Amino acid sequence: MRAPAGHGLPSVSVVIPARDDAAALRTCLTLLARQHVPPLEVVVVDNGSRDDTAAVARAHGATVMHEPRVGIPPAAATGYDAARGEVIARLDAETEQISSDRAAIALKDAQARLDRVN
DSSP: OOOOTTOOSOOEEEEEEESSOHHHHHHHHHHHTTOSSOOSEEEEEEOSOSSSHHHHHHHTTOEEEEOOSOSHHHHHHHHHHHOOSSEEEEOOTTOOOOOTTHHHHHHHHHHHHHHHHO
């Protein structure tokens, strides 16, 4: 899941903390793959899962990090530390409402904000 070269928008890392969320994560990653502007990377933070959450993430091309401290804050922090994009978007594994142009709209907004800062 790499952002296309020359798209003119900031690169995005999507961070998804997950614990025992294999089924929901599969749906989320499938919808995320349908974005018109794909993210630079997807980082799934396995937060002590006992199911196949990590395997599902890898099967969808995500980078998998492990965080043994249970909870969204430490798992999200681990993902943020691993992220390489200019913009970080955090999703829940249960996210099922991802329209195919949602990322493009958010990126255009982020680019406009970055342009105002620069």
